[in-house]
Amino acid sequence: MTSLPSSSAFSPDLALAPLHVVDLPWLRAAAVQLAVLRLDLIDPALSGNKWFKLAHHLEAASAERASGLISLGGPHSNHLHALAAAAARYGFSSVGLLRGHAQRTPTVDDLESYGMQLHWLGYGGYRERHQLGFFDTWRERYPNHYCVPEGGSGLSGTLGCAPLVAHVQEKLATLGWTDHDGWWLAAGTGTTLAGLVIGEAGQCARRVYGALAGPPSHGVSHEVERLLIQADIAHPNYQLIDASRAGFGRFDAEVAAFILETEAATDVPLDPVYTAKAMMALRFHVARGYFPRGARLVFVHTGGLQGRRAAQAQLNELLR
Numbered sequence: 651m652t653s654l655p656s657s658s659a660f661s662p663d664l665a666l667a668p669l670h671v672v673d674l675p676w677l678r679a680a681a682v683q684l685a686v687l688r689l690d691l692i693d694p695a696l697s698g699n700k701w702f703k704l705a706h707h708l709e710a711a712s713a714e715r716a717s718g719l720i721s722l723g724g725p726h727s728n729h730l731h732a733l734a735a736a737a738a739r740y741g742f743s744s745v746g747l748l749r750g751h752a753q754r755t756p757t758v759d760d761l762e763s764y765g766m767q768l769h770w771l772g773y774g775g776y777r778e779r780h781q782l783g784f785f786d787t788w789r790e791r792y793p794n795h796y797c798v799p800e801g802g803s804g805l806s807g808t809l810g811c812a813p814l815v816a817h818v819q820e821k822l823a824t825l826g827w828t829d830h831d832g833w834w835l836a837a838g839t840g841t842t843l844a845g846l847v848i849g850e851a852g853q854c855a856r857r858v859y860g861a862l863a864g865p866p867s868h869g870v871s872h873e874v875e876r877l878l879i880q881a882d883i884a885h886p887n888y889q890l891i892d893a894s895r896a897g898f899g900r901f902d903a904e905v906a907a908f909i910l911e912t913e914a915a916t917d918v919p920l921d922p923v924y925t926a927k928a929m930m931a932l933r934f935h936v937a938r939g940y941f942p943r944g945a946r947l948v949f950v951h952t953g954g955l956q957g958r959r960a961a962q963a964q965l966n967e968l969l970r
């Protein structure tokens with residue numbers, strides 16, 4: 651196994667991420683206990699898993715004495731939002747390469763307010779991001795800029811998430827728990843999930859369940875395999891679950907109602923793209939007896955609430 655780097659100078663303060671037990675009827679009925687790791691509370695702008703995924707990228711950019719950061723995402727991207735906020739906070743300039751054509755969204759407004767220089771690539775242009783040398787023209791245009799892969803992915807992003815395992819282990823005592831039986835979280839690129847698997851490899855190797863926000867055909871399983879091979883993890887213990895429902899970023903009245911019910915019962919806000927679908931997939935499995943009575947799980951709240959602003963009108967409409 652690769653040795654884990656100690657937490658980066660750019661790592662968020664984990665003391666700001668409380669672990670809350672939530673009480674929901676479907677958990678009670680199955681006698682399953684669930685604690686939510688509230689990464690959404692870490693910081694209003696750098697919320698959820700994003701800062702963890704960015705920490706080592708920021709460190710590398712700083713070590714290279716880069717003056718700015720370049721990355722990609724859609725017009726609601728949680729990743730670009732966090733990257734632009736981090737760049738502004740740590741004194742980097744930032745360049746965002748966006749999918750599609752120029753449009754205004756609450757996220758885009760924030761990107762501009764953080765000083766990010768935006769370039770709209772269209773859909774075809776954005777598809778070229780996987781081609782070798784894609785970033786070369788941008789590096790020429792923005793010399794001395796560090797390129798962060800889409801979603802803050804890659805081994806650097808993954809290693810930034812591994813310390814979450816030890817953090818939760820320490821926090822269990824605050825719940826009166828001596829241990830837990832597994833992790834449940836939303837998976838987009840699988841970077842955060844792979845980080846937990848790596849963190850667990852040095853601990854108890856508890857299973858990490860990744861609820862896929864996009865269809866399995868998007869190839870997340872290969873990306874996770876690749877990351878875990880790179881990290882030299884011999885016996886990874888994880889499972890990917892299709893939580894995408896109607897497709898990535900699509901949501902229906904059931905999702906809207908679930909968000910409302912869950913928030914009313916627990917005070918935990920969820921976003922419709924990642925965390926709500928992940929929690930719904932958990933409900934589905936818990937209700938079918940997937941976990942034995944008495945099981946204790948940790949759900950990682952990966953944030954994404956900034957993205958909910960643009961979805962709120964549609965969520966309200968679905969509830970009428």
Ligand SMILES: Cc1ncc(COP(=O)(O)O)c(C=O)c1O
Nearest residue numbers: 728838839840841842924952954
């Ligand atoms: C709110 C939220 N949750 C979960 C994820 C998935 O994280 P990962 O790409 O590390 O699987 C993302 C995407 O990055 C996200 O924005």
